[in-house]
Amino acid sequence: MDTVAEIDPVVGRPALIAGEPDFHSITESVAAPMEWKPPIGWYICLGISLLMLSLLGISIGWLFWEGVGIWGNNQPVAWGWPIVNFVFWVGIGHAGTLISAVLFLFRQKWRTSINRTAEAMTIFAVMCALIFPGIHIGRPWLPYWMMPIPNSMGMWPQFRSPLMWDVFAVSIYGTVSLLFWYVGLIPDLATMRDRAKTKIRRTAYGIFSLGWRGSMRQWNHYEKAYLLLAGLATPLVLSVHSVVSFDFATSQLPGWHTTIFPPYFVAGAIFSGIAMVTTLMVICRVVFKLTHIINPLHFDRMSKLLLVTGTIVGYAYSIEFFVAWYSGNPYEGFTFLNRAFGPYAWAYWIMVSCNVITPQIFWIKKARTNMTVLFIASIFINIGMWFERFVIVVTSLHRDFLPSSWGYFRPTFWDAATFIGSFGLFLTMFCLFVRFLPMVAMAEVKGTLPQAHARHPDPESDLEPVGRIA
Amino acid sequence: MSLTQDTAADGLYGLLAEFSSPETLLQACEKVRDRGMSAWDAHTPFPIHGLEKAMGLKRSIIPLFVLVLGLGGAAIGMLMQWWIATKAYPLVISGKPLFSWPAFVPVAFECGVLGGALGAVFGFLGQARLPQHNHALFNSENFERVTDDGFFISVEAADPNFDREETEQWLLDLGATRVEAIAP
Structure with a gap:
């Protein structure tokens, strides 16, 4: 089953979809999980996710009642887990747009099998991310102060602060991702509408498919809009994590104040996001019987991306050390030595081994298509990338310029509960997504099949020779 | 027959x-x-x-919508920050001019992307005449x-x-x- 697919007769490259599917069988395979009675495993997953989600509710409720003192945040580590978790979730949210937009612009047709799920994951991850700065502000009834809203106090936000840039970057990123995802969904929602057997389904899918009728005059605009959205989302995705890194890089703090942060954060974000896509897809493809659509070829390509971005992250770790030494700045030098050999050395070395060493296994071709290896490696990378943010936030803060104000950060039960709870939100949304929305972009996958390419028999025709796919 | x-x-x-x-x-x-x-x-x-x-x-004219709304969004973003920083709530921060525009570029850029994306989506819906939930072809x-x-x-x-x-x-x-x- 898990071997790389055969060669596509038209383009002479490995076929993207295993077997020899026709258009209808793609529809059937993708639509089936929404039309079956869901397997018992789905109910179990949803149940566990809802339990975790209620933990989030309880944690936030207790936080609002009692205040941020329930967390381990202290002086000097005022940015504890909430900011770590925020950056972690935003980072995960980056793979969706990378796979949907950047790979679309590069005409990487293999993205069609996984882009829908990756985009959904992006939106859910951004939802989780937005919670943390919102509840971290101390006075949670005042988050509207972050928005430029006219108010009776005559107060306005301070746009010279990178934290304000972040508010705009992340909320606009969430909005644009949602628009991109929804536009991509319209033709597939129409498929679900046309297959619907019950009135409720027909009405619900009907409303959201907007009356799509697959007209080429509509497709003509659709394709242009989709291309432009991809073109807009690409600089957006690069800017968002750059702006997140500005939260750190524009400060004066050794360990944060470095110019390498924007590219380093973007690479890390893509790295963590693809790891999360891999984790989810390894499970979903089996549970929902989509092994021929999401096949080892796709994992092979994703693990190459993991290898590249993981190695970029490793390069960033080493160049940070080099610059700390080369700058001759004693505070910076101390911060980095403290990072690797100080009280948080355990976190630093977890980070290095998960993020730099783990992806090196993907030099081996067999590892790139072995689902067990992929699953374990992607979990390690998820853990490592969480620790990266922990290391950046906590080790830089806990020992600053004055030894008299040094401290040590310990998370509390509520730190952990809030973080686990945010996974509950993410997984609940994901469970509902796989149940009610097509998790593979059917129209796009059909367009990559060999028989989708109309080859014109008449060489005198003014049409371009078609049949080229990436 | x-x-x-x-x-x-x-x-x-x-x-x-x-x-x-x-x-x-x-x-x-x-x-x-x-x-x-x-x-x-x-x-x-x-x-x-x-x-x-x-x-x-x-050819679809959606690129035009994206260009106009994208530039418009960026201009509105910059204008908003200019107004807030110089008129509504002027604050001198580390001796910089009130309209310290380089610091306003990120937000203006994000607003431009938002404008362009809205232009693409609503341009598409307008050009494709969607939503249109009823159509004669659905009779078949x-x-x-x-x-x-x-x-x-x-x-x-x-x-x-x-x-x-x-x-x-x-x-x-x-x-x-x-x-x-x-x-x-």
Whole structure:
């Protein structure tokens, strides 16, 4: 089953979809999980996710009642887990747009099998991310102060602060991702509408498919809009994590104040996001019987991306050390030595081994298509990338310029509960997504099949020779 | 015997011809285009490359919406920050001028992207005439396959070149596997 697919007769490259599917069988395979009675495993997953989600509710409720003192945040580590978790979730949210937009612009047709799920994951991850700065502000009834809203106090936000840039970057990123995802969904929602057997389904899918009728005059605009959205989302995705890194890089703090942060954060974000896509897809493809659509070829390509971005992250770790030494700045030098050999050395070395060493296994071709290896490696990378943010936030803060104000950060039960709870939100949304929305972009996958390419028999025709796919 | 069945005695939206593959659809579309039909369309489960040329469609003007709204969004973003920083709530921060525009570039950029994205989405909805939940073609049960594996050409009765019997025969000659009359 898990071997790389055969060669596509038209383009002479490995076929993207295993077997020899026709258009209808793609529809059937993708639509089936929404039309079956869901397997018992789905109910179990949803149940566990809802339990975790209620933990989030309880944690936030207790936080609002009692205040941020329930967390381990202290002086000097005022940015504890909430900011770590925020950056972690935003980072995960980056793979969706990378796979949907950047790979679309590069005409990487293999993205069609996984882009829908990756985009959904992006939106859910951004939802989780937005919670943390919102509840971290101390006075949670005042988050509207972050928005430029006219108010009776005559107060306005301070746009010279990178934290304000972040508010705009992340909320606009969430909005644009949602628009991109929804536009991509319209033709597939129409498929679900046309297959619907019950009135409720027909009405619900009907409303959201907007009356799509697959007209080429509509497709003509659709394709242009989709291309432009991809073109807009690409600089957006690069800017968002750059702006997140500005939260750190524009400060004066050794360990944060470095110019390498924007590219380093973007690479890390893509790295963590693809790891999360891999984790989810390894499970979903089996549970929902989509092994021929999401096949080892796709994992092979994703693990190459993991290898590249993981190695970029490793390069960033080493160049940070080099610059700390080369700058001759004693505070910076101390911060980095403290990072690797100080009280948080355990976190630093977890980070290095998960993020730099783990992806090196993907030099081996067999590892790139072995689902067990992929699953374990992607979990390690998820853990490592969480620790990266922990290391950046906590080790830089806990020992600053004055030894008299040094401290040590310990998370509390509520730190952990809030973080686990945010996974509950993410997984609940994901469970509902796989149940009610097509998790593979059917129209796009059909367009990559060999028989989708109309080859014109008449060489005198003014049409371009078609049949080229990436 | 006619292959079409009258579904409405008093009128006709048009004819719906089904084709078996992207190739046959593409060739038929060229013929329909060359005959100078105007009120017609092709319907496919996925965009077929080359079909827009075969149909003689113009380039979409959505890029224009994106350009205008994108630049507009960026301008509004910058203007908002200028107004807040110099008029509404002037604060001197580390001796910098009130309108320290380099610090305002990130937010202006994000606003520009938002404007462009809204331009793309609403431009698409406007150009594609969506949402439009009711359409005569939905009267055809067979048309449900357009979102699965059906390839269709619809010719409207409103087309000046339309003639019920003749157009039907012509579509069959173009390789249609089935032609159906659509009630309005």
